[in-house]
Amino acid sequence: MSKKLLHATGFGRIHQLITEGRDDEARELLKALQDEYIGLVEENEALKNQIIEVAQVLDMAECMEFDGQKYWLTDDLRHKGPYCQLCYDRDGLLMRLQKQQRHWKCQCCGNVFVDTKAVKETAAKRSFPAAVPRPPIPLFMK
Numbered sequence: 347m348s349k350k351l352l353h354a355t356g357f358g359r360i361h362q363l364i365t366e367g368r369d370d371e372a373r374e375l376l377k378a379l380q381d382e383y384i385g386l387v388e389e390n391e392a393l394k395n396q397i398i399e400v401a402q403v404l405d406m407a408e409c410m411e412f413d414g415q416k417y418w419l420t421d422d423l424r425h426k427g428p429y430c431q432l433c434y435d436r437d438g439l440l441m442r443l444q445k446q447q448r449h450w451k452c453q454c455c456g457n458v459f460v461d462t463k464a465v466k467e468t469a470a471k472r473s474f475p476a477a478v479p480r481p482p483i484p485l486f487m488k
């Protein structure tokens with residue numbers, strides 16, 4: 347007898363066995379039904395948890411913001427991150443990026459994200475001395 351059939355007909359069958367005085371068989375069937383019930387409760391619990399997890403992922407996805415290379419997690423109050431684009435897209439993982447001097451680094455996949463703001467600032471600092479007008483070089487000596 348399959349599990350589903352046992353579930354559908356088990357209680358009626360137990361009732362019948364008891365009225366026929368076949369207590370041992372009834373007890374055995376009741377035990378099988380109990381095991382099946384426990385299995386269903388566990389399965390139900392696992393499914394509920396899965397639904398909660400999926401809902402959380404969907405909620406999170408709504409708060410994700412992509413800046414062109416990294417993810418940020420934003421809600422009304424906070425701006426968290428950044429997080430690795432590769433790890434999130436590939437594995438659904440939120441891996442916080444470590445700030446280096448001129449880039450962000452993912453400790454999980456090793457991906458490096460250039461910090462465009464820091465690069466621009468450094469470039470601006472570097473080009474500054476070149477912007478100072480130099481005295482003209484005399485080409486022809488009098």
Ligand SMILES: [Zn+2]
Binds near residue numbers: 433
């Ligand atoms: Zn990563």
